[in-house]
Amino acid sequence: MVTKQALTSNGWEANVEIGIKDRRIAHIRPAPHGATPTVGLALAAPLNLHSHSFQRAMSGLTEARGPDPSDSFWTWRRLMYKFLDQLTPDQIQAIAAQVFLEMLEAGYSSVAEFHYLHHNAGGVPYANLAELSEQIVEAAKDVGIGLTLLPVLYQFGGLDKRPLAGGQRRFGNDPMQFARLHEGAAKAVATGPEDFNIGVAPHSLRAVDTLGLSDALSLAGNGPVHMHLAEQVAEVEEVQAALNARPTEWLLSNYDVDPRWCLIHCTQMTPLETQALAATGAVAGLCPITEANLGDGIFNGTHYLGHGGNIGFGSDSTVHISLFEELKSLEYSQRLRDKSRAALAKADRSTGRVLFEAAARGGAQAGGRDSGTLAVGKLADILAVDLDNEWGVNRSGDMALDTLIFGGNGQRCISDVWSAGRHVVKEGRHIERERITKKFTATMAELEQNI
Known part of the structure; x- marks a missing residue:
């Protein structure tokens, strides 16, 4: 491709040619004299680091106030458990495919699927323990998105080790069964393209004990480790009562948290915890749209980035999938809290x-x-944007990014997306949109008969 401008590992470059070979960026060099640009602006397409794809089917179903006058994350969670009890493997694949399509159209190249829905209704394991992991892999292959599959270990309903109940029973495994499930999931991932990989996700300090957490880490090897951390006030209070320490404090005191780790949300951290987590090199996985939807709280981004911390973004509950809106939501939360700009x-x-x-x-x-950047040898995860319109108004450099993120119409400017060299979005639409969306809408019609 020839692009008018690109944000590469060297900064902003104008009139460059980007070549792709064997899923990777083969060259970035000055465009041939007189070459007609095929792309307005080229960027490194990010990975969506936190997704529960099945929750896409719940979007819009939990916005009415229930009988509890203090509606909260916890009442939302009860509704989620009730909803998911009816999902079948085919429906889960159809929903995931639609979600992955929408992520690609929003500018993401890939996704880390925090996959905790493992069993049949009532918690009965499938004959193939990795049945639902296979459905996620097949959905990703069908859509052409890059995948990091994160099978989730979920043992208990709380720090008192109460057994899982209701919809939670579809999540549950002891460490031994989880090891077998993870092995099956790894085999499924191996059927995908070379850019698919696998990690592990001990769900949270509320849902795993120390033995389970250690066993999960042993399965990760050098792969990614993701975990929810310090999302809700009630969670912090429960952890503190049971472990005599706040969640972030306890985790950093008991485990070697390093750059392999991604801690999700972290909206309930003290300034000292924020600084300590930043120093580990781990990624704080932020989902500002979902965190606002659920009333989680505000991540202290100014303090965390000020201490050199790493952040990334995910769409979590997938109530609204928009890369640019996630970025804007984080910045606006900081401005509202601090009354700044x-x-x-x-x-x-x-x-x-x-x-x-x-x-x-x-x-x-x-x-x-x-x-993570446009550089020779990196996977060809590329987001192309057209700025020759009323929303981009042919801006360049940092101002172009500011316009895409804060102007409100950035997603309408997305023209093309490549995931590891797979050209899956053209002219703003996924190449298989009609087929995949038709299956999703049929699935939703089936589900809504029982809502």
Whole structure:
């Protein structure tokens, strides 16, 4: 491709040719004299580092207030458990395929699927323990998105080790059964293209004990380790009562948290915890749209980035999938809390550039994916944007990113997306949109008969 401008590992470059070979960037060099640009702006397409794809089918179903006047994350969670009890393997694959399509159209190249839905209704294991992991892999292969599959270990309903109940029973495994499930999931991932990989996800300090957490880590090897951490006030209070320490404090005191780790949400951390987590090199996995939807709280981004911390972004509950909106939501949360402007900007980089480069770099790290920047040898995860319109108004450099993120119409400017060289979005639409969306809408019609 020939692009008018590109944000590469060397910074902004104008009129360059980007070549792709064997799924990777083969060259970035000045475009031939007189060559007609095929792309307006080329960026490194980030990895969506936190997804529960099945929750896409719930979008819009939990916005009415229930009988409890203090509706919260916990009432939402009860509704989620009730909903998921009816999902079949075929429906889960159809929903995941639609979600992955929407991620690609939103500018993501790949996804880390935090996959905790393992068993049949009532918690009865499938004959093939990895049945639902295979459905996720097949959906990713069908859509052409890059995948880091994160099978989730979920043992208990709380720190008192109460057994799982209701919808939670579809999640549950003891460490021995989970090891077998993870082995099956790894075999499924191996059927995908070479950019697919696998990690592990001990769900949270509430849902695993120390033995389970250690066993899960042993399965990860050098792969990614993801875990929910310090998301809700009630969670912090429960952990503190049971372990005599706050979640972040306890984890950093008892485990060697390093750059393999991605800690999700982290919206309930003290300034000292924020600084300590930043120093580990781990990624804070932020999902600002979902965190706002669930009332989780505000991540202390200014403090974390100020201490050199790494961040990335995910769509979590997939209530609304938009890369640019996630970035904007984080920045606006900092401004609202501190009554400031350009909260995350640096002296040499605008707010939009700081956010976008952090998303690309942190997402790649969290997913164990060899991407995150436009550079020779990296996976060809490329997001192409057309700025020759009323939304982009032919802006360049940092100002172009600021316009895409804060102007409100950035997603409408997306023209093409490549995932490891697979050209899956053209003219703003996924190449298999009609087929995949038709199956999704039929699945939703089936499900809504029972809502």
